[in-house]
Amino acid sequence: MGIAPSEAVVRGSGAERVRASGCRPREGLIAGPVPRSIATTRIMTTNVKSLLLLIAAAYGCAASDPIISWRCRNSNRTIDVPAPLPAVAHTALMAAGVLKGDPLYRYNERDWSWVALENWTFEGTFTLGADDPLLKADSLLTMVGVDTVATVSINGIFAGNTDSAFITWELFVAKAVLNQGVNTISVAFTNARAAGMARASAYPYPVPASIYYHTWSEPGDTWVYNATCETGPCVGGLPFRNFVRKSPTDFGWDWGPSFMPTGITGSVTLRPSKSASEGGPQLRRLSIAQEHQRNGSVVLAVNAHLAPGWSATRLHASRVALRLELCRPDCASAHAAHATHAAHAAARAAVRYQTSLTFASVHARRSVVAESGAVELAEGAEEEEEAAPYLARLLVDAPTLWWPRGYGEQPLYELRASLVPCAAATPVPTMTPVPTAAAAAGDGRGSDAEEASACVPTTAPMSSLRQRVGLRTVELVEEPALPPAEGLPSGTSFYFRVNGVPIFAKGSNLIPLDVFAPRETRERARWLLSLAAAANMNMVRVWGGGRYLPDWFYDVADELGIMIWQEMIFACALYPRDGHFLDLVRKEVTQQVARLAAHPSIVIWGGSNENEYAMQWFNLSRVNRDLYVADYVKLYLDTIRPSVLSSDPEGRPFVDSSPSNGLISSDLDGRSPLVKRWGDAMGDAPDYPQAPSWGDRHYYNYNADCEDPSTYPLARFISEHGFQSFPSFESYAPVTAPEDHSRDSWLLFYRQRHQLGNEQVEKLMSSHFKVEKMMSSHFKVPPANVSTMQPKVFSDYLWLTQLQQGRCYETAFAQWRRQRSMPTNTMGVLYWQLNDIWPGPSWSTIEFDGTPKLSHHGVARAFAPVLVSATEAAGTGMLTVHLTSDLTRDLSDNLDLEIYRWADSPAVVLWRVTHLAVAPALGTQEGYTVNIDDLLAAASGGAGPKLTRNETFVRLSFGGNGTGPIEAFHFWTPMKYATLPKASVVVLSVDVPPPSVGGLNASVRLRAERTAAFVSLASLHVAGAFSDGAFMMLAGSEKTITFTAQKQGSWDDFGVGLRVRSLCDTFD
Template identity: 35%
Template sequence: FRPVTELTVSLNGKWTLSNSNGSLLLPAEVPGCVHSALQQQGFILDPYFRFNDLSYRWISLDNWTYTTTFTVPPQLRVKRKVLLVFDGVDTVASVSLNGVTVGKTDNMFRRYDFSVSDLLKDGDNVLEVNLLSPVVYASERRKAHSSYRVPPECPPDVQKGECHVNFIRKEQSSFSWDWGPSFPTMGLWKGVQLEAFDILQLVQVSSVPLYDSSVSQWKLQVELHVDAVQTTNGRVTLSIPELGTEQTSQMQFLQGKTKNSFVLNINTSSQVKLWWPSGHGDQHFYRLAVRGFQDGFLVLNTESKVYFRAVELVQEPVVGSPGLSFYFRINGKPIFLKGSNWIPAHSFQDRVTPAVLRNLLQSAVDANMNGLRVWGGGVYEQDLFYDICDELGIMVWQDFMFACAMYPTEDDFIQTVREEVVQQVRRLKSHPSIIIWSGNNENEAALATDWFNIPAAQRPTYLKDYVTLYVDNIRQIVQEEDQSRPFLISSPTNGAESEQEGWVAANPYDPHYGDVHFYSYTLDCWDWRTFPRTRFASEYGFQSWPSFSTLHLVSVKEDWSYDSNFTSHRQHHEAGNQQMLLQAALHFNLPNSTDPLRRFTDTLYITQVMQAQCVKTQTEFYRRSRSEIIGGEGQTMGALYWQLNDIWQAPSWSSIEFGGKWKMLHYFAQSFFAPVLPVGFEDDETLLVYAVSDLSHDLKLRAVVTVYSWSELDPVCTRTSDLLTVPEGSAVPVFKQPVAALLAGCGRCSRPTCLLTFHLEDGGGQQQGPTNHHFLCSPKDAQGLKTPNITAKVQQDESGFTVSLHSASVAPFVWLDVGNVAGRFSSNGFLMVSRNRTVRFDAWRPTSVAELSASLTVTSLTDVY
């Protein structure tokens, strides 16, 4: 066969960058952005250092021009069609080649291509991309929309951000958010290349598996997006060699860009190996080969991964409850989603390396997560993100990029959004990890509960805009492009019930329907009664500060106190620093060291203790509610806390600090998301222990409850329940006893003097799942709690580093920190009720026993008093 005749020439690499008046001229990498180029060339310092987010506001208020000069090989010049392709322009730009304007861009989330065959010449070709200030552009678009306001006009003052981000199709959080800085980026954030061909070009191939349960048959819907120079006849062969499946179809390659759909019937359905979420099976894939012929010549030749995975969002009446269920069935099996919410991993997307992505996603799976929600105020993530999720079995709830705002619905805005949605769905729909599309973040709730003080008379205008954007456009496109997975208009939403109510429910937070976002910083987070017993919790959480080693990189000595200008500046959530201390003070004595630095680091620690314990309590409540309906509420089937990762070094709701260090919360998540988990709580002065199982088989388990005195390390007494059957995928009570009776049977114990640990065992006495704890009083009221004087010894063996701890007494929230040595411990933040304990340390860079010993600090609760 004659080979495929496409030719691609990358234009990535060194360009030059200049500002509007020409006072700055510097080299710039593509892909990249203006801020990165300025920093790399020494024009600015680290944008994250101290107050530089404010100092460098001028960058996004200027216009910038990227320029490159290139030559093209003769074999490209003679091609019949040559396209100049931009995979991502951030954001509003005019593109010219050899002095001729070839097109404009206005959407960060779109791929743009411009036909340039007639403009290329021998020798040097000059390509210019003139970028407008996104801040000025958004403001001008707002002024042009004079008939009515589109709120919010500006972010809250505490966020120190820019206004009117809802008027530009750009990462919404780049104008600031309550966990991130304002860095309205500009640049060529993805690749640029010339693509040339004589006959046709394969723009994209996608494959979506569809399962027909009535005949137990898989079929694969394959789409080829082709750009042809002229209409020609040909044939296409699709094959999956591993399944022995091959099919050839005649087709006409129409001139221009076309979508060509094929259905490949899989005749060996019984043997098809499926893709399963992490913890439920393997992530098997097959290779799909696509070959296209025209006049006997090979004109298409590509291979892609194919995964067989079916997903359903089940919304059905619930016995004993008003409302509807809300859970995901994967390959016919109900799956409880355990995980978190994903935000952009950096303000400057060019800094999000493969290593950063893999570390964060592996950290999610290593904490027993099986799901992440890609939140709608950031970016549609890069291909590698979804590839890793496919590989690791992480289910992705994918928002479209609209968040916490109303949006305009002018024709040009709708048109660019339509193109964005088409492109993103086509790009992403082959990934089995994506199990649902969601139209926006919190915009239904914003309308329903009137976040923006819209007068009643104007409400119909905003409702109409809402339906126009999300229902008539985004939903319609998604349903045309992808029949393989569910679509929700918003999150939170009442799902099917919201649709019945005209797409905006009276109360989108109704726990009887859909998913719920819930935040409360003033109620006592140790009291599970304060949480809604929702069908699905897709956002909830508490803030904490990152560790000192993370903050140290972007601050100076005068910043190192809890009431410094720096700590105030980094807090973008109104009253957030005070809320953390108020919540912590409910159960802990606040740090009071006379040494200012010690007091600061102790306070950072106590915010992490508070956050970890709060999210643990709430998540365990959701996990134990999966099999129950109480007062018409329950059957919770998802717990995605806010948020997994950080965008910079600052206080936030994250469980992983910027740079990858695990907070105490992330170590806790390893346990509270464990496949088998004991959950203990009190109801009406009675202790209950539930056994929660995500496994695919029944277990026989008993609870073992051990009572300890705060003042000594030997257990006071132990109570064991009878063996009970714990069915697959369920939560059942296995232990119940009034606390007074439990303590009376133990002799010398009262609520202030004792605490409990508990675990699950099978009939053979083997422990199943982690050991958990339950405090009978607030630790600040504990009697007999001493300073444990923990000693630590770092050692190294063939498997790596270990830290051996010895404690003189019970020690809650034992925290090991090795400063700026990147890595993580096998366990951390734990309750130590034994004299000795050994934990492993997995270093992410070369280190030594000497360095670790010198860096290691061990903190427990009484050390901060």
């Protein structure tokens, strides 16, 4: 049941109080953030009968409402601090001043490791009066986000155990346990490392997992796929993270630290167990299936799930109706319906819910129809978890569909459900439901039967909730690929089709937003996803090594049109398959999928990250493959897959791992067996050349030239790919000391969690940029001018890593987008990774503080709806210009190729080639091909020496059909050889919002006196993002850049804190 509109939640230090303006008896206690089911009445649920989920009780209104106050203490009680929920031990100790400073500062990860190794107890106290309902009935203790292995007791009496951070626990509390006066809830944790190691040691055989470099909590001190610790002799023992159901990244990864936090990241609620059944039926959740009709209408099959204790007989006797209202996206009109339970039939007979409808459509031809549903119950039986649901079918005529970003709008309907008591004289409905076809052709006025059987509410709703709905279809298309691609055997396609339109997925992978879950916020998620949207992304993969995110993250994705590939939380490891572990997984998956299924942004469920491929990593799984294959099948195909499919009313596609070779046959047709296609999912082993022909692919190659398009492999869908870069100096400096500001500092080495990562980054940069002077003059040995030049040179070095990453991404993404129209039919590129969890070396394009790296702007260009690009065919001397488009219509316009000389000021077009070209709808094609030597000869004008590649560059421009030119640049040679002039880019003006008005946007106007390569801006005093970066400016040109602040604040120092930099500035 949701809180009434007049209610509010009041939070104090270490305490939370629920207060209401009405005068109902108080029926429950709550601590922590208001659960989603209370705050917005979207209810977190599960179909697993043995676990009940959060049900908000009716909260009292008296000023004396008790408070649950939480504290956190260590095992020997030398530390005891307030811990208002949500909290982990680290955040409580930081707030109390026990831990000082930023957890990400220098070596605090290592220095604070004692916190992770302690066994913490969270203790909540509350007071009950003599007449409190909690003393008169048994209670249910509902706990969300208990991280992880804990023993729960109330007043010293055992209540239960928890051992998964991903399950909402509900524990029975006998009324005799609670006392008048002060009561105590104790949650005593065992630290995750100790719990995991104990379970790994007790398991009958080793279960390998990846081990991460420079990570203090690992059993070894390096990333070793063939680690000796698989068999036990390694210092620290066996890998253990795969035995604990908490976020794997809490133990560290190859881009982030290990803090292993312990605590309660959600809420704790205590309520009478029979309050729902005694106080009237309560809505628990809605599950909605969409049935899209051939005539364009959509039927919503709505199941309204009720709280425990409400059998069909009881519902019929109560004369309670379900009222449904579907508000259109603009809320200008609404559909309304009532549904009432019919009588309970005999033993083993079907219980049928015939529905009584009252139509209240505002516009003509906006019909709503109900149809009967059925479920079988044994005589007298009642479901433990929730009552059998009401079932109603609503028809939406002429719906407004939800589209991925770039393909249309994202309208969201609102479905409002309420339980209302009907007047005693209301006849029991006997109407026959209107057939779908008839409803589709109707005028929305309703029938006599409908009017006769209408429910007349007698009072306000007894229970209500709301849920947003995005109407759309989604398919994962895996059809025989015709014709087979050159160099590949025949295989199957792999792409998403939404509302019948094939979608080229452009996006990235998301890691957790923070090392501590309680610090993650809706505002941070909106900022990250807004930056993704600004970079022309339409998909984000919520990676299986992180955590399931709160509903607000998916709400933002729904609003922005960002499709979500949601993985279950399993990554880079093999896993046990004992009965207890599988039971935990089954409950976890059922709860999480049921909670998230309402979001239209989620288009696919994934079982794991790289765990199919992981069987190739470890000696143990290679030598004893059958054993670990059996484990894999039991977990992903026999446990996770059916749990996902049974909990998602939409029946979204499911893949057991990414990457994966997929299935040979599926059992979903009811006729074929489930048969998995085994092999090397990454396509790295010569024994499995078929891998690129099926499923998705992860591709990393640090030895190849990332700016050479020919190095990128054929693939159906790239779901991971990336190169590292370092944080900017502005992001890195606040968490470091001056002695850390060197390429060879121990801290930079320590923060590199990818073995040989620094060497790989430097190798790429050295191939394309002038970094030799940096290496020889400022790094390796402390220079004499360390106090003056060192910060500047180190800042340039960090800047160049981001520029190089962006150049790699632009090259790779353009190549894979061009493969869309090749026989491989590549239909997606998701790079690794979108965001950072701390300032350190990683594959991200957005820094931890929310600032886009230079590479993020390269991603935006490479993911533009219409892309113009050029490639050189090795050994032919030919340049080919390509046009690639995600638009659903052809775009015809002039395609220009212009030759410029770096040294000219102002910039002069030395030669231009113009062709009328077409950017094909949802495809790619060659615009034209020209001989490079002929171009340079023509640009030279026939007099004097012939221009060289080092002296010149190419500007490509496609007219854009009136929307402004679509621009790209092509460089003949690595930039280290280009004859770049000493560029000068000046700030002409800075416009900020007036203080009296405020605002988030400012603008900066620039002018280039000489041609400048890869111009960028940095804001030193205002956090935010520039609209472009690493862009070209021709000599004499001007450009206006928009800056968006992360939050409202003063603009006084914005102008003085601007820094402009281009490539030639790094040559000093």
